Amino acid sequence: MGAPTRIRVKVQADDFDVARLQSSLLIGAQEEGAVATFTGYVRAANEERQVITLQLEHYPGMTEASIEDIVSQAALRWPLLAATVVHRVGKLSIGDQIVWVGVASSHREAAFSACEFIMDYLKTRAPFWKKEFGPEGEHWVSARQYDSSRAARWQEDNAL
Amino acid sequence: MLKVLFFARVREQLGCSSLELHWPEAGTDLNELQEQLCRERGDAWREVLTQVNMIRAVNQLVMEGNCALHDGDEIAFFPPVTGG
Numbered sequence: 001m002g003a004p005t006r007i008r009v010k011v012q013a014d015d016f017d018v019a020r021l022q023s024s025l026l027i028g029a030q031e032e033g034a035v036a037t038f039t040g041y042v043r044a045a046n047e048e049r050q051v052i053t054l055q056l057e058h059y060p061g062m063t064e065a066s067i068e069d070i071v072s073q074a075a076l077r078w079p080l081l082a083a084t085v086v087h088r089v090g091k092l093s094i095g096d097q098i099v100w101v102g103v104a105s106s107h108r109e110a111a112f113s114a115c116e117f118i119m120d121y122l123k124t125r126a127p128f129w130k131k132e133f134g135p136e137g138e139h140w141v142s143a144r145q146y147d148s149s150r151a152a153r154w155q156e157d158n159a160l
Numbered sequence: 161m162l163k164v165l166f167f168a169r170v171r172e173q174l175g176c177s178s179l180e181l182h183w184p185e186a187g188t189d190l191n192e193l194q195e196q197l198c199r200e201r202g203d204a205w206r207e208v209l210t211q212v213n214m215i216r217a218v219n220q221l222v223m224e225g226n227c228a229l230h231d232g233d234e235i236a237f238f239p240p241v242t243g244g
Contacts, residue, residue, distance in 0.1 A: 040244055056243070057168050059236060062220035087243060099244055119244060127217075128243025129168035140169040143213075143240030 005075035006082040009067045011058055013090040016100055025082050025102045032081055032104045036111035038119050040099040042092050046141065050134045056089045056098070059127040063087075070121040074103070077117070078110035085118065087128065117154055124151040162186050162193070162229060167238035173208045183231045190216060191226045193235060213240050 006028070018039060026032055042054050071083045082104040092098060101118050105111040130141040164179040171177050187193030194216075198206035216223050217236040229235070 058243070059165070059167055059217075059220070059238070062217065062236070065220055123244035124241065126243050127167065127238060127241050129239065130242045131168070140172075140239070141242040143242055147244075 003081075005071075005080040007068060007071050007075070008082075008084040009064050009071065010084075010086045011060075011063055011067075011089055012086065013088065015088070015097060016086045018097070018100060021084055021086060021100055022102055025084050025104050028082075031106050033106045034108040034111040035102060035104045036108070036115040037100065037102040038115050039097055040119075042094050042096045042098060044094045046132060049132060049136060049139060051094065051132045052135070053094075053133045054092045054096075054098075055131040055133065056092060057129045057131070058087075058089050063127050066126045067122060070118055070125060073121070074114040074117050078105065078114045080105050080110065080114055083114065083118065085122065087122070087126070089128070120147070120150045120154060123147045161232065163234045164193070164197075165234065165236040167236065169239050170208060170214070170237050174205060183229065183233070187229055189226050189228050190218060190223060190235065193229060209237060211239075214238075215240065 018037070022035060022037060025035060042051070044051060067085050067087070071085060074080065074083065080103055084102045086100045088098050099122070101115050103111045103114045103118070105114065124147050132139045132141060162181045162183045164181060166174055166176055166178070187196050194209055198209055215238050218227055218229065219234055
């Protein structure tokens, strides 16, 4: 593998500009042939509960370190040139951007796979917690089996 | 000293976000620390800290089982994560 993957991780209260994040992912390398990105938004309903706002809590220090670890694992599995993860915390409303993952590689397969891997692991490993506020009151979001299964899938792939 | 942190639902249920405890009196391993918190702070704490799926981290690394604690360690208790 060539140069080390340029990894950037940011946990912030402020909104982010997807276009700017994507262009900053590209600066520097000539061999980039593919960028895959994922943007997560606040949904108006979760498990049939109406959501007005979300409060996102994290574990300062551990959250950043765990995302860096996840991205580093992705960089060991696929030849990545650069990867950026931005995750928001604090109070968010319907339609707000929560998370952005961008991965640059020479080819699309690595970029698509690494982007999905990072999101699947972020959802099950990075210490963030969502609390919903809606007409029925407050509700801590429960971890879903679906997310654990998605993340476990990568371990099965690895074993093959 | 040991720094003990509680997050999200666990923090709300305990009404406590952090504690500073003397080492080694507070516990020389993770299970001992948890048991002492449960014993000294009562049934409400025991009920919360022994919930299934409780995640325990030492120095910001998730621990699957017990581990030794040392002076200056940071311990955290939190529920399964729900970011993204």
